Amino acid sequence: IIELINISKIYKVGTQFVHALAGVSLDIYKNDYLAIMGSSGSGKSTMMNIVGCLDSPSSGSYLLNTYDVSGLDDDKLSSIRNKEIGFIFQTFNLLPRYNALENVAVPLIYAGKNKIEINLLATEALMQVGLGDRMDHKPNELSGGQRQRVAIARALVNSPSLILADEPTGNLDSKTSEEIMRLLDDLHKAGNTIVVVTHENDIAKHAHRIVKLKDGLIESDRNNN
Amino acid sequence: IIELINISKIYKVGTQFVHALAGVSLDIYKNDYLAIMGSSGSGKSTMMNIVGCLDSPSSGSYLLNTYDVSGLDDDKLSSIRNKEIGFIFQTFNLLPRYNALENVAVPLIYAGKNKIEINLLATEALMQVGLGDRMDHKPNELSGGQRQRVAIARALVNSPSLILADEPTGNLDSKTSEEIMRLLDDLHKAGNTIVVVTHENDIAKHAHRIVKLKDGLIESDRNNN
């Protein structure tokens, strides 16, 4: 369902060019469970942003369900992002002036759900990540790992079929990390497609396939057995 | 050099009271190397903020080098924070409009160093964390792990004698994490006092003493052998 064809992403900083991605090709099929690994700065978040329709490549093509994403207008892209793709950001990206419940409710508002549904689904999502007693806390009234879990709840609340998780357990202790990974494992068993960026082998071993990035290129792409 | 005596920290959210710390007592000696562990929300960052003079307790006393910190005026506290304590924040807290070099230079400016010294020390600090080729990038032009390393470089640039690191490797791959831990190990051998909050046993094993927090209380405090 996802085809990256020779994707490059080049940034210009001052007079220097940074090749964040230098020609990446990758096929992701329905119900795949991928782990993306690679050292700091190797291009993982850049690749996730392109797959999640949050950024466009400098060159190459991205086909999503056979449609060339670069050919889609903003409204169509926006609708895909909100309904089909759940994105857990590496740096959470929560709205500072809203509490946990309000933050998790945002995708439901965009999906046009009514107030009762919004309240029910957002509350459920927060309880699922163990934050039932923190729903009225704003981000600065939450611990690092609690903010991460609000970001996770928000990404899953619309039941998206493609889940992109950029280091979803970086701020979590091992017990909480296992709970989150069990959540993702269950979503995979339910037929969804999961892509997790991680630095930790313990997290990567949940996936069925491991893709390694190095200096903006794919170094290896193997099944996990 | 650090005595926490029955420290409590209570937050009020709406009508609820949250006991982030519920009576914590801890002695830290010169040249100690502590790891602080505990599940998400157990009070680790709250404790670090109090030790780092960034926050004050609701009750209890904090003696730093035998002085009651609550008795010190703002200028004195500020001077201790800037010169004696290096703080690596869990969420980095970089200035978005300044590049990596400028961010790392901030403590040197406050320490009254001249321009040539500032440039030299800030550049050295960034090279030490492997970011010699990213010095002119702003935070939004850096990967998650690169931002974390800028925060680390900034904390160490004034050669503080007390280093408080709140999850310094949460966004780093294993190779880069090891480089950072070697840095901290060397600083410890040089006579400094190191306190690291971490969720990972691989990181905690570098420390000589492990303190475990649970629900705002110290659950255990043991030597690491």
Ligand SMILES: Nc1ncnc2c1ncn2[C@@H]1O[C@H](COP(=O)(O)OP(=O)(O)OP(=O)(O)O)[C@@H](O)[C@H]1O
């Ligand atoms: N400003 C605040 N207002 C209300 N509650 C707060 C505030 N800051 C922290 N808390 C609560 O205090 C508790 C401890 O927070 P703290 O940030 O110290 O946890 P932590 O051990 O660092 O967790 P993590 O491993 O997730 O970073 C959490 O339950 C959090 O919700």
Ligand SMILES: Nc1ncnc2c1ncn2[C@@H]1O[C@H](COP(=O)(O)OP(=O)(O)OP(=O)(O)O)[C@@H](O)[C@H]1O
């Ligand atoms: N807006 C930008 N402008 C310039 N360079 C950028 C920009 N965004 C990212 N980069 C650079 O592109 C490279 C890849 O960044 P990316 O965020 O994809 O890395 P990553 O693999 O996610 O790293 P980490 O594990 O540290 O999160 C890095 O070297 C980074 O400095």
Ligand SMILES: [Mg+2]
């Ligand atoms: Mg990243």
Ligand SMILES: [Mg+2]
């Ligand atoms: Mg914390």
